[in-house]
Each structure stands twice: as C-alpha cells, then as structure tokens.
Amino acid sequence: MQPSLMAAFLLAAPYLSPTNIFAPASTPAQSILDLSVFVLEVTGAIFVVVFALLAYAVVKYRKRRSGEGREPAQVYGSTQLELAWTVVPVLIVVVLFLAAARVIASIQNAPKPANAVEVTVIGHQFWWEYRYPSLKVVTANELHIPVSDPLHPTPTFLTLLSADTDHSFWVPRLAGKTDLIPNHPNSLWMDPHETGLFLGQCAQYCGTQHALMLLRVYVQTREEFDRWVREQSRPAQISGPVSEGQKIFERTSCINCHAVLGTSANGRFGPDLTHLMSRETIAAGAAPNTPANLRRWIQDPNTFKPGSKMPAMGLSDRELDEVTQYLETLR
Amino acid sequence: MSTQTISLPETYEASRPFVEQLHQWVTTVDHKRLGLLYIFYALLFLVVGGIEATIMRIQLIRPLNTFVSPQVFNRMFTMHGTTMIFFVAMPLVFGFANYLLPLMIGARDMAFPRLNAFSFWMTAFGGFLLYFSFVGGDGLYGAGNAPDVGWFAYAPLTSQTFSPGHSTDFWTLSLLVSGFGSIGTAINIIATVVCLRCKGMTLGKMPLFAWLNLTMGGLVIMVVSPLTAAQLMLMVDRYLGGHFFDTQAGGSAVMWMHFFWVFGHPEVYVLVIPAFAFASEIIPVFSRKAIFGYPVMVAATVGIGFISMSVWAHHMFTVGMSSGANTFFVLSTMAVAVPTGIKIFNWLATMWGGQIHFTVPMLFCIAFLFQFLIAGLTGVMQAAAPFDWQLTASYFVVAHFHYVIVGGIIFASFGAFYYWFPKMSGRMYNERLGQLHFWLFLIGFHLTFDFMHVPGLLGMPRRIYTYEPGRGWDIWNLIVTIGVVFQGAGVLFFVANMLWSRFRGALAGRDPWDAWTLEWSTSSPPPDYNFARTPEVRSRRPLWDLKHPEDPDWHYE
Numbered sequence: 001m002q003p004s005l006m007a008a009f010l011l012a013a014p015y016l017s018p019t020n021i022f023a024p025a026s027t028p029a030q031s032i033l034d035l036s037v038f039v040l041e042v043t044g045a046i047f048v049v050v051f052a053l054l055a056y057a058v059v060k061y062r063k064r065r066s067g068e069g070r071e072p073a074q075v076y077g078s079t080q081l082e083l084a085w086t087v088v089p090v091l092i093v094v095v096l097f098l099a100a101a102r103v104i105a106s107i108q109n110a111p112k113p114a115n116a117v118e119v120t121v122i123g124h125q126f127w128w129e130y131r132y133p134s135l136k137v138v139t140a141n142e143l144h145i146p147v148s149d150p151l152h153p154t155p156t157f158l159t160l161l162s163a164d165t166d167h168s169f170w171v172p173r174l175a176g177k178t179d180l181i182p183n184h185p186n187s188l189w190m191d192p193h194e195t196g197l198f199l200g201q202c203a204q205y206c207g208t209q210h211a212l213m214l215l216r217v218y219v220q221t222r223e224e225f226d227r228w229v230r231e232q233s234r235p236a237q238i239s240g241p242v243s244e245g246q247k248i249f250e251r252t253s254c255i256n257c258h259a260v261l262g263t264s265a266n267g268r269f270g271p272d273l274t275h276l277m278s279r280e281t282i283a284a285g286a287a288p289n290t291p292a293n294l295r296r297w298i299q300d301p302n303t304f305k306p307g308s309k310m311p312a313m314g315l316s317d318r319e320l321d322e323v324t325q326y327l328e329t330l331r
Numbered sequence: 332m333s334t335q336t337i338s339l340p341e342t343y344e345a346s347r348p349f350v351e352q353l354h355q356w357v358t359t360v361d362h363k364r365l366g367l368l369y370i371f372y373a374l375l376f377l378v379v380g381g382i383e384a385t386i387m388r389i390q391l392i393r394p395l396n397t398f399v400s401p402q403v404f405n406r407m408f409t410m411h412g413t414t415m416i417f418f419v420a421m422p423l424v425f426g427f428a429n430y431l432l433p434l435m436i437g438a439r440d441m442a443f444p445r446l447n448a449f450s451f452w453m454t455a456f457g458g459f460l461l462y463f464s465f466v467g468g469d470g471l472y473g474a475g476n477a478p479d480v481g482w483f484a485y486a487p488l489t490s491q492t493f494s495p496g497h498s499t500d501f502w503t504l505s506l507l508v509s510g511f512g513s514i515g516t517a518i519n520i521i522a523t524v525v526c527l528r529c530k531g532m533t534l535g536k537m538p539l540f541a542w543l544n545l546t547m548g549g550l551v552i553m554v555v556s557p558l559t560a561a562q563l564m565l566m567v568d569r570y571l572g573g574h575f576f577d578t579q580a581g582g583s584a585v586m587w588m589h590f591f592w593v594f595g596h597p598e599v600y601v602l603v604i605p606a607f608a609f610a611s612e613i614i615p616v617f618s619r620k621a622i623f624g625y626p627v628m629v630a631a632t633v634g635i636g637f638i639s640m641s642v643w644a645h646h647m648f649t650v651g652m653s654s655g656a657n658t659f660f661v662l663s664t665m666a667v668a669v670p671t672g673i674k675i676f677n678w679l680a681t682m683w684g685g686q687i688h689f690t691v692p693m694l695f696c697i698a699f700l701f702q703f704l705i706a707g708l709t710g711v712m713q714a715a716a717p718f719d720w721q722l723t724a725s726y727f728v729v730a731h732f733h734y735v736i737v738g739g740i741i742f743a744s745f746g747a748f749y750y751w752f753p754k755m756s757g758r759m760y761n762e763r764l765g766q767l768h769f770w771l772f773l774i775g776f777h778l779t780f781d782f783m784h785v786p787g788l789l790g791m792p793r794r795i796y797t798y799e800p801g802r803g804w805d806i807w808n809l810i811v812t813i814g815v816v817f818q819g820a821g822v823l824f825f826v827a828n829m830l831w832s833r834f835r836g837a838l839a840g841r842d843p844w845d846a847w848t849l850e851w852s853t854s855s856p857p858p859d860y861n862f863a864r865t866p867e868v869r870s871r872r873p874l875w876d877l878k879h880p881e882d883p884d885w886h887y888e
Contacts, residue, residue: 039718204724
C-alpha cells in the first residue's frame with residue numbers, strides 16, 4: 001500500500017470502530033500494529049505474485065481448439081525451479097520470524113517500572129472485578145487508569161486471574177488479548193497515550209453470557225485518576241437513619257454476593273456496590289446505569305442478560321423502589 | 332482406450348427387494364460401499380451443520396437480534412463445529428480414501444474389510460450419539476440439552492460445576508466413539524497402502540493420492556490418540572473424582588488446551604492433506620500434464636505431516652506462555668508455510684504449459700488453489716504471535732479457518748465429487764447444473780468469508796450471540812449472512828445434480844476423462860473386487876503408458 005494511503009487509512013481507523021486494531025493508543029498495541037503492517041505488506045506482495053502467476057496460467061494455458069487431439073509436452077519437474085521456490089520462502093520465513101520474535105520480547109519481557117499502577121483483574125461469569133492493591137480500591141466492570149506521558153511513562157500492569165472459567169481481556173486499542181485462567185496467573189500491561197473511554201470485551205468463551213461481558217477502560221489524566229482513587233477508597237457515604245431500601249438489601253440474599261463498604265454487606269461473589277452510582281453502566285456494560293434500568297435489573301436480571309448468575313429475588317414493586325432508591329445513594 | 336488390464340463386461344445391479352438391498356448396505360464389508368456410506372453420512376451431516384450455521388447467521392444479521400436465546404446460540408456453535416469437523420470433514424476424506432485407494436493401487440479391497448465396517452459404524456454411531464443429546468441431554472439434573480461448551484471445550488467449563496447435566500458427556504462420548512473409528516480407518520489405510528499395492532507399484536510409483544492418504548493415516552494415529560486420552564481424563568474428572576482439569580481442586584486448564592490442540596492442529600492437516608490429494612489427481616488430468624515434481628511433492632507432504640505436529644501451541648499464544656515458548660511456536664508454525672508453498676507452486680507448474688479444461692472439477696480445484704493461497708497467507712499473519720494477540724478468538728480467525736476448511740477442503744471435495752462421480756455411479760453429472768453450483772457457491776463463499784475477516788479486525792470476538800450497534804460491525808455481519816443464501820442455493824443445485832444424474836445422466840464408460848490412474852481402467856461403477864486380473868504397472872501413470880506406447884512415462888521416471 002502507498003505510504004500516504006496507509007496514513008489516511010490509519011487516521012480514519014478510530015472512526016470505523018471504537019475497537020479497531022488499526023487505531024492503537026498505547027505502546028504494546030502500537031508495536032503490534034507496526035509488526036502487523038509489515039506482515040501485511042509481505043503477505044500482500046506474495047499474494048500479488050502468486051495470484052498473477054495463477055491468473056496468467058489459467059488464461060494463457062486454457063484449452064484451445066487448435067490444440068485438440070494433441071497432448072501438451074510432458075514436463076516432470078525441474079530441480080532448479082523447485083529449489084528456488086523452497087529457498088525464497090525459507091528466507092521470507094526467517095525475516096518474518098525475526099520481526100515477530102523482536103516484538104514478542106519487547107512486549108512480554110518489558111520491565112515493570114517502580115511507578116507503574118498495579119491492578120488485579122479477576123474474571124467472573126460474566127463480569128470483571130478490579131482491585132488496586134496498593135490504592136485500596138475495589139471496583140467492577142469499569143477500569144480506570146491514568147494516561148501515560150511517553151516522556152515520563154506511568155504504565156498500568158494488570159495481573160489477570162479467574163474466579164471460575166477461562167476469560168480473555170481484550171481492549172484492542174490498548175493491547176493484545178491475554179487470557180484469564182483459573183490457577184494460572186497472567187499479566188498484561190498498557191500505557192495509554194490519550195485519555196478517553198476504550199471499549200473491549202471478553203474474548204474467550206466463558207459460558208452463557210460471554211457476549212455481554214463487556215470491557216470499559218477509562219483513561220484519565222493523572223489528576224482525575226487520583227481524585228477517582230480518593231473517592232473510590234472511601235466507604236459508602238450514608239447519612240441519616242438507615243433507609244427502608246438498605247434494610248431490604250441487607251435482609252435478603254443481596255449481601256451474600258455484594259459488598260457495600262461501611263455497612264454489613266460484604267459478599268464477594270458479585271460486583272462491589274460501594275460506589276455503584278459512580279459507574280456509567282450496569283451488568284458488565286450491558287445497559288446504561290439509569291434508575292429505570294437498575295430497577296429492571298434487580299427485578300429480573302434475565303430481561304437484559306439471560307443466563308446472568310444473579311437471581312431474581314422476587315421483590316414486590318414497593319421493595320424494588322426502596323432498594324433502587326438505596327442503591328442510588330451509593331455514589 | 333485399452334482393455335488389456337480388465338476384461339469384465341459392465342455390470343448392472345439387478346433390482347432386488349428394498350429390504351434385501353438395505354441389508355446388503357448395512358452388513359457390507361466392501362470398500363466401495365463403505366466409502367459411499369461414509370460420503371452419504373458426511374453429506375447428511377453437512378446439511379445439518381449448515382442449518383446450524385444458518386441459525387447463527389440469522390441471529391447475527393443485525394445487532395441486538397433476538398432470533399434465538401444465548402443458550403441456543405451457544406449450542407449451535409458447539410454442534411456446528413463438532414459436526415463439521417468430526418462428522419462431515421473426517422467421514423468425507425475417509426470415504427474417498429476408502430473408495431479410491433484400493434482402486435488406485437490395483438487392490439481388490441482394503442487390507443481389513445471387517446475393521447473397515449466396524450470403523451464406519453463407530454463413526455456413524457458417534458454422530459448419532461452426539462445428536463441424541465438434543466433428546467437425552469437433560470439428564471438427571473434437568474440442566475443442558477445439546478452441548479454448549481464450544482467445539483474445543485476448554486476446561487474448566489466442562490467440569491460438573493459449570494456444566495451440570497449430561498450435555499458435555501454426550502460430547503465426550505461421541506468423540507471417544509468416533510475416535511476409535513478414525514483410528515481403525517487410519518490403521519486400515521496405512522496397511523492397505525503399505526501391503527496391497529499391485530505388482531510394479533513401488534512406493535515411488537504410487538499415485539500422489541496414495542502418498543497423501545498414507546501421511547493422513549499416520550497423522551490420525553498420532554493425534555487422535557491424545558484426544559481420546561483427554562476425553563477419558565475428562566470423564567474421570569466428571570464421574571470418578573479426578574482432578575486433571577478441575578481447577579478448583581488444583582487441576583490445570585492449560586493442560587486440556589495442550590491435549591486438545593496437539594490433536595486439534597494436526598487435525599487441520601488430517602483434513603487438508605486429502606484435499607491436496609484430490610487436487611493432485613484432478614489438476615494434472617485437466618491440465619493434460621504429469622504432476623510437476625512428484626518426489627518434491629511427496630517430500631513436502633511428509634514434511635507437512637511432521638512439522639504439523641510441532642505447531643499446536645500457536646492456538647495458545649494468549650494463554651500466558653513464556654516469550655521463549657511463544658517464539659518457538661512462531662518459528663515452527665511459519666516453517667509449515669515452506670512445504671505448503673512448494674505444493675502450491677508445483678500445482679501451478681503442473682498447469683503451466685498445459686491445456687486447461689474448465690470442467691466443474693477443475694473449476695473447483697482452481698478456486699481451491701486461489702483460496703488456499705489466501706488461507707495460507709492469513710495463517711502466516713496469525714503465526715506472527717503479536718499480531719495473533721489481536722486476531723485470535725476474533726472473527727478474523729473464524730474467517731481464516733473457514734477459508735481453510737470451506738475454501739480449501741470443501742471446494743477440493745466438491746471437485747472430487749464431480750471428478751469421481753462417473754466412476755462411482757457409472758453416469759456423467761450434468762455439466763450445466765455443476766457450473767451453476769460452482770458459481771453460486773463461489774459467490775456465496777466469498778461474500779461470507781471475505782467479509783468475515785473485517786469485524787475481527789474491528790474487535791468482534793467469536794462466539795458472541797449478540798452485539799451492540801455502534802461498534803462498526805453491522806454492515807459486515809449483514810453481508811456475511813447474505814452470502815449464506817448463495818452457498819445454500821449452490822448446495823441445492825449440487826444435490827439436485829447428483830440425484831438427477833444418478834438416474835438420468837449419460838453413461839460414463841470406464842474412462843470419461845482420458846485419465847491415467849488405475850481406477851479408470853475398470854468399469855464404472857467398478858465390479859465387486861475391482862479387478863478381474865490384478866494390474867501390473869511400470870510408472871506412476873499406467874494408463875498413459877497404455878495410451879502412448881511410443882512415449883511411456885517409465886522412460887523418464
């Protein structure tokens with residue numbers, strides 16, 4: 001491809017799709033793309049050459065009336081030719097292999113700087129748990145990380161664990177995918193060069209709702225990120241007398257799975273709800289976090305996520321309203 | 332046309348009562364009948380697997396569609412993958428090997444006719460067992476139905492915890508049973524090729540078809556065994572309290588991946604090597620030239636067989652192997668491109684300087700060459716591990732392996748159907764219907780699988796039953812689904828052609844293509860035991876020698 005054409009294509013890439021692998025926004029994704037473009041050029045050239053030969057042979061050596069009744073000259077082989085199309089591919093393979101090996105090492109063996117942000121990602125059927133061990137933050141489904149200045153990089157290193165089945169963490173614009181496998185900790189790093197929301201989703205089939213196990217990564221300026229950390233590390237801000245909704249929440253099975261820091265709810269099976277209202281979506285990105293959606297979700301999770309592990313608790317309309325109101329106070 | 336090798340008159344099946352005919356088919360140990368049974372069985376399941384694919388494509392035609400539930404969708408992709416690999420592609424290549432190998436090497440049957448029948452029925456009942464899950468899978472727990480763990484059934488999703496009920500057991504048992512059938516057939520193929528060649532047919536004078544199927548047989552023995560072992564271990568985990576893959580008790584999910592892919596990757600070559608075999612017979616005949624570089628073709632085939640057993644972990648670039656392991660599997664995987672490239676160039680060189688007849692089998696083979704080239708190149712892209720970190724488990728990889736399996740294996744198999752149909756049925760197919768089938772299927776294939784690469788590059792993972800608008804995937808999924816209509820129409824013309832031609836086609840005679848291998852020296856369809864007098868050959872193209880006594884091949888080999 002012409003360099004200018006390629007440049008125009010890469011410029012347009014983010015607008016084609018928010019998860020386009022041709023629109024990298026961090027170093028690992030960028031070095032993968034650089035290798036990919038090189039591999040595409042080499043394989044593209046091979047395709048053009050071989051396709052041209054095939055097309056030429058098909059047109060030039062098609063059966064003609066004049067040739068009828070006579071067999072063409074029988075050729076049984078040619079050592080020189082066959083040697084040529086053995087040696088040339090071997091050379092191409094060596095070049096491609098070396099290019100790939102270099103990128104593997106640069107990404108997989110990158111040292112972790114002391115100022116790196118560390119996050120433990122735990123895959124669950126069908127949502128993401130994020131823990132920031134040194135920052136005392138536990139949250140779910142929406143990952144917040146700081147932007148990284150190329151001159152003073154502050155990369156984020158993820159430790160990938162799974163609570164149940166295999167999952168895979170894939171945010172195409174930030175890094176290649178890496179699997180979350182039970183009993184098999186993995187790691188992944190990224191250093192986003194721009195702020196904004198980056199989308200992705202689980203890329204390893206993990207059960208019924210694999211499709212709606214969506215990933216949202218919010219890349220923030222350092223100041224915004226620090227403020228977010230301060231807010232998230234506080235316990236729930238509950239003032240005044242205990243609301244009716246909180247009572248219902250705490251006496252039904254909600255607290256077997258959900259935690260609200262600062263209250264008696266300390267379940268760990270489902271997402272931490274301490275700062276639920278600071279999140280833009282619910283149900284691992286399946287729906288916007290609006291009071292109406294929240295109410296529908298509590299009433300019966302199967303309505304927009306059939307197969308979700310959260311059971312419908314069979315609350316009455318009044319109880320639903322109360323619980324929704326309570327959850328809306330968890331900012 | 333020579334009559335030196337065979338002097339039997341054309342035989343016709345006397346009309347017998349239906350029950351008697353059925354009894355003969357069910358109890359047969361004849362390699363030709365078993366070959367046809369394999370092929371019919373594969374075609375039946377091709378339609379079933381195609382219906383499953385169509386259900387998935389209807390569901391994905393637009394975002395947030397609700398044609399089927401996620402549970403049904405997950406069963407569909409599990410059943411589609413399992414069916415197409417184990418109960419379409421495998422029986423198809425075994426069927427052709429069974430039918431053609433004895434004919435091509437001048438033998439009267441396979442080496443072990445009763446093992447042959449046993450193997451077919453094991454494979455057949457394996458498939459029926461899998462489909463019985465729709466009825467019986469509810470089991471004791473009322474959970475599940477057909478299996479929904481994906482065709483590679485990664486642990487620990489298959490454990491009792493995450494897959495209660497019996498759906499996974501049906502999957503495990505059916506692959507266990509059909510695996511025994513595959514190993515039996517592989518033993519049979521190897522024994523036949525090694526022991527039953529006619530006089531004069533040294534290993535170096537076998538048709539390439541025999542070499543390729545010999546390699547395939549060796550691969551099957553090597554790689555189906557670990558799959559069978561893994562299935563047994565999974566059953567021990569599920570019912571006898573084993574912990575091989577049970578991660579909650581310290582088992583290893585990654586070990587299942589290794590077991591599965593040490594089967595799963597060479598399996599691709601188990602299927603594609605017979606497709607190479609079809610192309611290696613059809614391309615020379617319709618180019619009117621001997622195959623170019625026979626010894627190198629043999630070496631490349633055996634080379635592919637060996638290298639293919641050292642590449643399995645390229646399916647696992649994202650599971651967290653060390654950079655050293657990843658680098659090794661990049662090299663071994665890219666190395667396969669060398670012998671594969673040799674084969675493509677040698678087929679091209681066979682066509683070069685020939686007189687290409689655009690019959691339906693040749694059209695399918697030319698399309699096979701073109702598509703296999705692209706499939707190989709997208710394979711090289713994914714062999715570069717970092718690129719694969721983006722591509723794997725996305726729709727790009729789905730497009731890639733359908734390019735191999737449909738664009739390569741199925742296209743070559745359609746070529747083989749048309750090429751050997753006159754031999755198997757005694758009648759010619761309808762050329763016009765065949766052309767219609769080819770062009771419809773070609774258009775449908777390219778609409779579906781060319782455009783399927785794009786959503787993968789745009790971040791669409793495989794195995795999702797729905798997706799949101801706004802990800803840039805909608806239009807591509809629509810085009811992909813439209814292609815299915817053309818493919819389905821093409822297959823309808825194929826079935827119509829086979830049925831019509833079986834009864835109404837012109838009589839084929841023994842050698843309608845003016846071909847060169849031994850199966851064309853006997854009547855169509857061949858009589859019981861194939862050859863009244865076993866033939867004797869002096870070169871790789873015995874019929875060429877007979878037709879051109881002034882310039883026989885053995886002067887040059």
